[in-house]
């Protein structure tokens with residue numbers, strides 16, 4: 167295995183009112199290629215904060231994050247946007263689909279940015295992924311007509327459409343029932359078997375059982391908060 171992502175002594179503070187709030191206490195972490203890392207911990211422990219830092223959506227107050235040995239904090243905005251679009255896939259608890267676009271168009275959205283790709287290639291890739299997610303019958307429908315489980319499978323397809331090296335998922339099954347939750351987890355696990363890396367925040371022990379490693383965060387009670 168090779169190191170894909172490395173966080174060196176990162177922490178994140180926010181100013182809340184007059185006082186600083188430590189959302190994530192200092193932490194170092196290595197994610198190997200092909201791992202399925204599950205991040206657990208109580209509400210407020212800093213799980214989403216960590217995911218945002220690792221995926222370049224936010225910058226640490228201290229420390230540094232490297233993706234394939236390149237420091238995220240030394241990249242300019244354009245470089246980081248390009249990296250997020252080409253190498254990272256995102257799945258959040260709330261689907262965030264465009265309501266006036268069809269399912270097929272939503273899945274193709276990541277191709278609107280970055281290097282142009284031929285329309286035929288985009289169309290083929292999106293249809294293949296939607297079929298893979300069991301949604302081939304729904305491609306011309308609009309998001310408002312789909313169930314929560316179907317919408318989350320559309321998000322899964324959109325996250326994979328540019329063949330990311332790593333998928334960041336924040337409570338991807340949080341709003342789903344047992345059956346739909348299992349479908350999403352099986353799709354993610356299949357990607358890991360194909361060599362993709364996943365970092366997932368989850369409260370759900372069943373979802374967590376799909377991981378290959380767990381990182382448990384402890385809620386920060388003081389500036390010296392501890393992670394185990």
Ligand SMILES: Nc1ncnc2c1ncn2[C@@H]1O[C@H](COP(=O)(O)OP(=O)(O)OP(=O)(O)O)[C@@H](O)[C@H]1O
Pocket residue numbers: 180181182187188189190207208209210211212213214215216
């Ligand atoms: N933008 C912000 N400004 C101030 N405080 C913040 C901000 N973002 C997060 N925090 C605080 O940092 C702490 C960690 O938040 P975070 O969302 O990472 O927790 P979490 O473990 O993901 O929680 P949950 O399981 O409830 O989603 C919380 O106390 C939160 O209130």
